Amino acid sequence: MSELYRYFKQQKQLHGDTLYIDEEVLHRAALAAQGLTEVSGAVTETWKTAGSLSELDAMIRECMNCALGESRNNVVFGVGNPAADIVIIGEAPGAEEDKKGEPFVGRAGQLLNKILEAVQLKREDVFICNILKCRPPGNRDPLASEVEQCEPYLHKQLALLQPKIILALGRIAAQTLLRTNASLTTLRASVHTYQGIPLMVTYHPAALLRNPNWKRPTWEDVQKFRALYDNIRAQDGS
Numbered sequence: 328m329s330e331l332y333r334y335f336k337q338q339k340q341l342h343g344d345t346l347y348i349d350e351e352v353l354h355r356a357a358l359a360a361q362g363l364t365e366v367s368g369a370v371t372e373t374w375k376t377a378g379s380l381s382e383l384d385a386m387i388r389e390c391m392n393c394a395l396g397e398s399r400n401n402v403v404f405g406v407g408n409p410a411a412d413i414v415i416i417g418e419a420p421g422a423e424e425d426k427k428g429e430p431f432v433g434r435a436g437q438l439l440n441k442i443l444e445a446v447q448l449k450r451e452d453v454f455i456c457n458i459l460k461c462r463p464p465g466n467r468d469p470l471a472s473e474v475e476q477c478e479p480y481l482h483k484q485l486a487l488l489q490p491k492i493i494l495a496l497g498r499i500a501a502q503t504l505l506r507t508n509a510s511l512t513t514l515r516a517s518v519h520t521y522q523g524i525p526l527m528v529t530y531h532p533a534a535l536l537r538n539p540n541w542k543r544p545t546w547e548d549v550q551k552f553r554a555l556y557d558n559i560r561a562q563d564g565s
């Protein structure tokens with residue numbers, strides 16, 4: 328719809344008042360361009376009404392709520408099992424992810440698969456996404472304003488998924504989600520809560536590629552993560 332709004336605006340500039348566009352149609356296209364919709368006179372953010380992950384994905388694909396919308400190739404919504412108990416969250420897409428529209432592809436993605444296999448999990452068992460859905464240029468850290476704009480989409484994803492547990496990958500993801508400056512070492516040492524869901528922290532696979540010495544502590548983290556997950560399932564009888 329934002330395409331439609333841009334088209335209307337362009338046509339108005341070209342043809343001025345000789346072009347008649349129904350005000351109601353223009354109004355609705357303008358709202359849609361901002362990701363808004365109007366139901367019975369009340370304006371709401373369209374994506375908040377999504378009833379499934381695929382619907383939400385389609386609704387935010389043209390998002391321009393922060394400047395990253397200008398430079399991205401693709402919104403990287405996330406992939407995986409829509410009925411997953413486990414959600415894995417990184418900070419933001421990298422260059423490969425931006426190109427393919429999928430999180431954790433390339434070497435870091437392959438390593439993530441191996442980490443999951445170490446605790447008898449497959450990629451199809453989990454849902455994988457990032458805090459930011461668009462790539463920050465040069466892979467810089469997310470800005471607070473970008474997180475503020477984009478994190479509500481993550482909240483909505485979690486509301487739709489209703490996972491039992493979250494694994495945050497890397498210092499930036501963990502610090503951003505938990506609103507803390509604590510070190511990764513400190514954050515790995517305990518179980519946290521995000522949006523009411525238990526959350527554990529480990530290294531980002533891209534960091535492990537740079538520093539293989541961190542593979543051992545990562546292995547230990549995911550063993551603890553698996554044990555907590557099994558414990559939660561045992562408690563709720565699933």
Ligand code: SF4
Nearest residue numbers: 390393396460461477
């Ligand atoms: S990063 Fe998030 S808020 Fe910013 S344009 Fe992309 S989807 Fe929209």
